[in-house]
Amino acid sequence: MPWNLTSTHAQSGDLALLVGLRHKHFIFPLIPGGTFHTHRGILNHDELIGKPWGSQVFSHQGAPFFMLQPSLADLLVDLKRSTQIMYPKDIGFILTSMSIGPGQRVMEAGTGSGSMTIALAYAVGPQGRVVSYERREDFQKLAQKNLARLGLEERVTLKLGDIAAGFAETNADAFFLDLPNPWDYIAQVRAALKPGGFFCNLVPTFNQVETLLYALRREHFAFIEVCEILLRYYKTEPSRLRPTDRMVAHTGFLIFARKIEPGEDERVKELLEEHSLVEDSESNR
Numbered sequence: 187m188p189w190n191l192t193s194t195h196a197q198s199g200d201l202a203l204l205v206g207l208r209h210k211h212f213i214f215p216l217i218p219g220g221t222f223h224t225h226r227g228i229l230n231h232d233e234l235i236g237k238p239w240g241s242q243v244f245s246h247q248g249a250p251f252f253m254l255q256p257s258l259a260d261l262l263v264d265l266k267r268s269t270q271i272m273y274p275k276d277i278g279f280i281l282t283s284m285s286i287g288p289g290q291r292v293m294e295a296g297t298g299s300g301s302m303t304i305a306l307a308y309a310v311g312p313q314g315r316v317v318s319y320e321r322r323e324d325f326q327k328l329a330q331k332n333l334a335r336l337g338l339e340e341r342v343t344l345k346l347g348d349i350a351a352g353f354a355e356t357n358a359d360a361f362f363l364d365l366p367n368p369w370d371y372i373a374q375v376r377a378a379l380k381p382g383g384f385f386c387n388l389v390p391t392f393n394q395v396e397t398l399l400y401a402l403r404r405e406h407f408a409f410i411e412v413c414e415i416l417l418r419y420y421k422t423e424p425s426r427l428r429p430t431d432r433m434v435a436h437t438g439f440l441i442f443a444r445k446i447e448p449g450e451d452e453r454v455k456e457l458l459e460e461h462s463l464v465e466d467s468e469s470n471r
């Protein structure tokens with residue numbers, strides 16, 4: 187795997203992160219005989235291979251760089267993209283909220299550039315499976331390349347098609363939906379999920395959240411939660427500790443839900459009401 191976080195020294199084929207002055211950074215694979223060109227000179231891969239991670243390395247002009255293993259967050263932010271992508275700030279919370287872990291079968295649509303697909307594939311491990319649907323072949327190809335760069339492509343089945351037609355899969359442990367009109371596909375998602383399965387969606391506007399909430403109620407999803415993740419970085423100068431000047435103020439709203447099986451038993455009525463699962467005129471919107 188080109189991204190081997192357990193190694194102590196850079197090896198041939200590994201992805202390396204170089205960080206130079208003013209935080210200028212580069213991620214690339216180490217190839218014997220290869221060279222890497224920066225605005226501050228050229229680095230020979232052969233001089234990097236074999237060095238401990240965390241070392242300082244130099245270009246032919248003497249410009250210094252730290253050499254590190256890229257983190258998953260570094261790789262996702264660095265991803266080649268043709269679409270909006272999912273960012274580490276949201277991905278981290280989604281993975282824990284949906285309990286994505288080794289051996290699980292997880293579904294996703296749309297694949298886009300594959301940022302979320304990569305994070306899901308990493309989390310499910312070699313025994314798990316991610317099935318990801320995308321209707322644009324050019325985006326799917328890019329996602330395939332991005333997965334292959336990290337050696338994660340064998341954990342993922344990429345499917346080409348419009349999800350309006352539904353999914354071939356059933357009993358998925360979790361489903362992540364990231365497209366502009368999620369409310370149109372909640373019935374299809376329900377059919378693909380196992381009973382009790384986890385659902386999550388990200389949408390950028392309030393209006394989309396509202397329409398999605400009605401669709402989730404209509405399709406008998408419960409434990410619905412809406413939230414957003416605000417992440418603020420700090421300048422790390424101990425004597426002048428303060429927030430950085432800029433922040434990403436908004437990516438999207440996260441909507442979580444679980445697929446439940448509503449019963450007919452009279453005794454469950456109050457519980458269903460508490461979870462907004464009793465039909466009212468609004469829930470049909």
Ligand SMILES: C[S@@+](CC[C@H](N)C(=O)[O-])C[C@H]1O[C@@H](n2cnc3c(N)ncnc32)[C@H](O)[C@@H]1O
Nearest residue numbers: 271272296298299300301302321348349364365
């Ligand atoms: C915002 S992008 C997804 C980004 C992705 N989560 C990532 O992290 O890179 C939305 C994707 O959904 C795809 N899409 C939109 N509607 C679709 C549909 N009905 N069926 C399949 N894919 C669809 C689009 O082509 C686009 O690639």
